[in-house]
Amino acid sequence: MSDRAPAPGGLALVEALVNTVDLEAGEDRLDTPEGRAEFRVAEADLAGARELRESLRAVLLAHAGHPPHRAVAPLGGLLARAPLYVAVDERDGSASLAPADESPLLSRVAAAVAEALTAGTWLRLKACELPECHWAYYDRSPAGKGRWCSMTVCGARAKMRRYRAK
Template structure:
């Protein structure tokens, strides 16, 4: 799986969300969540070993992943499709979470105990999103504005206005397309 060259991973719990979203490389046409074995390996790599999954868990997790990608595209300025927003409202709204207080008095959301399959994995993602939203970091998790890329990155820029996973690749391509479109419009402008 590719890694954008000039972006570092998302901090803390958002790393789980970023990793889930980047299990598909749209540009290369590779998906690492096609089978039960792949979903099991992903869960084990993210401290959720021992979960068992079914084919419907794979389908549900992939559907959730793509709706969540649309939300991250919204962070980069795109409109979140109504169907994706509705799917996220339902899925995240039914994820059982608990509020815990640690020894320092800090509060955070955690998945409820006793969950299995995709419900456990999605509850972990929901807790990560809620904790990041509380910390103000959730809007910085963005999907690249380049339609053929959509790689999810954490926007570390001071202003938080990044639109591309890498300026040197996707940003450069977008600027070149805009430049060519401007030149083409100038050349085909009104005849004198």
């Protein structure tokens, strides 16, 4: 839905994962072989990937000041199971958390969240306030108070609903 640029760094993975489902249309890209290949998720791991996605969405809604759309597994508990290690760049000595295995989605998401926490960008990744959308977006507004994934679609819908309610 969003007409915004993708989130920076590893948050692009989190944003893309949350946006694999279109709540309004009821379509899930993880149902397709291409969607599963994009995130390197085997069919046997789909339930876990969906649980992770919805836990992320709940946290992104919280970042935007909204309650979760439904009960989900706590994200912290899921990420605690992700095997990570400290990777040190031999050239400049910089260090970062990295997935112990490049394949599992959970480890890649945990590394992305750790990167965003370090960079101070984690709280800028939000979910659209409209219940039929809840699309993930990176809030680049100066005050960090963005509410919709797209001002031209969801923002316009919300404003029109408020106007009609008056």
